[in-house]
Amino acid sequence: MVNKKTGFRRISAATGYxxxxxxxxxxxxxxxxxxxxxxxxxxxxALLLPVSYSTKLLLVSTLFLVLIVELINSAIEATVDRIGEEHHPLSAKAKDIGSAAVFICLIFMATVWGITLWSM
Structure with a gap:
C-alpha cells in the first residue's frame, strides 16, 4: 500500500512544489x-488609482492572469523540450500556441488598463 500524503501534509507538500x-x-x-x-x-x-474597488480588482486580476498564463506557457515549453530538441511541426505549434496565449493575455491587460486610465 502506498503511503499518500493527506490533509496538512499534502497541502504543505503542494505549497513546496x-x-x-x-x-x-x-x-x-x-x-x-x-x-x-x-x-x-x-x-x-492599481491600488492607488481613484477608481472603484471592482475596477481595482479587475486591474489586479489582469496582472495575475499574465503571470498564470506565462507559467503555463513555460510548462508547455519545458515539456516539449523534454520530449526532444529536434524541430518538429507539432512541437513548434505547441510552443507558438502557448506564446500566443501570453500575447493575448498581455493585449487584454493593456486594453483593461488603457480603458481604465483613459476614462479617468
Missing amino acids: SISGLKSAFISEAAFRQECVLFLVLFPV
Missing part, C-alpha cells in the same frame, strides 16, 4: 522575470 516552480520559472524564464517586474510596478498603481 509551487514555490519550487515559481523559483524555477523566475530563474530560467526572462519573460516571467519581466512580467514580475511589471506586476510589482502596476500592482501598487
